[in-house]
Amino acid sequence: MERHRPRIVDLMIVLAVLLVGLMEIWVPFASRAGGGNLWLSSAQVVIVAAAMVVRRTRPLIAAGVTFVLFSGLHIAEVTFLLFYGQFVPMVLTTFAVARHGKYREPYLGAALIIGTMLLGDLLVPELQDPDEIVFHWSALFGAYALGTWQRVMANQAAQARQRAIDAEVEATARATTAILEERTRMARELHDVVAHAMSVIVVQAGAAQLVTDDEDDVRRSLETIRSTGANALAEMRRFVTMLRDQDETALRVPQPGLSAVEQLVHDARANGLPVTFEVRGTPRDLPAGIDLAAYRIVQEALTNARQHASGVSSIEVIVDYAGGALHLGVHDDGMAVAQTSGKGHGLIGMRERVQLYGGSLRAGPSDTRGFLVDAVLPLGPQ
Numbered sequence: 001m002e003r004h005r006p007r008i009v010d011l012m013i014v015l016a017v018l019l020v021g022l023m024e025i026w027v028p029f030a031s032r033a034g035g036g037n038l039w040l041s042s043a044q045v046v047i048v049a050a051a052m053v054v055r056r057t058r059p060l061i062a063a064g065v066t067f068v069l070f071s072g073l074h075i076a077e078v079t080f081l082l083f084y085g086q087f088v089p090m091v092l093t094t095f096a097v098a099r100h101g102k103y104r105e106p107y108l109g110a111a112l113i114i115g116t117m118l119l120g121d122l123l124v125p126e127l128q129d130p131d132e133i134v135f136h137w138s139a140l141f142g143a144y145a146l147g148t149w150q151r152v153m154a155n156q157a158a159q160a161r162q163r164a165i166d167a168e169v170e171a172t173a174r175a176t177t178a179i180l181e182e183r184t185r186m187a188r189e190l191h192d193v194v195a196h197a198m199s200v201i202v203v204q205a206g207a208a209q210l211v212t213d214d215e216d217d218v219r220r221s222l223e224t225i226r227s228t229g230a231n232a233l234a235e236m237r238r239f240v241t242m243l244r245d246q247d248e249t250a251l252r253v254p255q256p257g258l259s260a261v262e263q264l265v266h267d268a269r270a271n272g273l274p275v276t277f278e279v280r281g282t283p284r285d286l287p288a289g290i291d292l293a294a295y296r297i298v299q300e301a302l303t304n305a306r307q308h309a310s311g312v313s314s315i316e317v318i319v320d321y322a323g324g325a326l327h328l329g330v331h332d333d334g335m336a337v338a339q340t341s342g343k344g345h346g347l348i349g350m351r352e353r354v355q356l357y358g359g360s361l362r363a364g365p366s367d368t369r370g371f372l373v374d375a376v377l378p379l380g381p382q
Helices: 005-026 036-054 060-073 084-100 105-121 128-210 217-244 258-270 289-307 346-354
Strands: 274-282 315-322 326-330 360-365 371-378
Touching: 005 036, 005 084, 036 060, 060 084, 060 105, 084 105, 084 128, 128 217, 128 258, 217 371, 258 274, 258 289, 258 315, 289 326, 289 346, 289 371, 315 371, 346 360, 346 371
Parallel strands: 274 315
Antiparallel strands: 315 326, 326 371, 360 371
């Protein structure tokens, strides 16, 4: 209903102009001036009223028909000079050109109106009275100025609405991106914690099954399973607390870093993995994010070696502070299985961590034997 209201109002205005204009000719009203043919004057009123129907959609055409007929027929002295049937439509179409014209139409319409009115003022005696000149030029100028002001206000409102829509879309996109990034981070953290712990538990449980006649070995395996499970549970509690607690103190729990890699290697040795650990270069303080990423990369690489390689006789872990970058290398000499194709969640998590800090990652079969994880994390100035 709201969309059709302007059109209904337009039709009512057109009908009013048509009826009052015809009555002005045939009654006649006192506003009818000059001499002219009744039927030609009536035809002019009908044509102008028909042109006004499209003054919103084709304002330049409506104004052209109205002003050209007005000036041309009066110059030929074949129609009456009418206020309601001619001048009122001229004012309305002038407003329409300024308000609804697009691109260059308002300027072309202004040129058309000025040109035809100047021609009429020069050649039509009834328009040459000073009071008449002041009146019709003031009315037309006021209509054009009002239409221009409304057009500018409408354009500014449309631009403001568009900016609001763009801002809302951008905010929604940022929120969606943040949610996806947070979900990815959560999935990565959960995988790193759970996968490492579960792989240790599975390996130790299998070892306990094989040495059921040796109580000491069974006891050591069960102790490893217990401590690993307890550590994983503590990590899970820390992670869940961080997600549920809005207090910033929940985010201040210390995160593991490269300083904990030596303990990680020690635990791996205790679990039966033949791991060697070497630090090259001069250790330096690392940003918290890179420190955590480096620890998780080494942790995941050891988890992959434990889960996806058979016949492992040695695993090398190398941390190299070389130049402006941190190099992490984990190399085993086992026989890699299909799961280490580079598409697992662990390798995806490592790749995302490295890309987050602008580094590079190589994860795949080595040139000689086994599987190699080689990560490079750029470091800023010390």
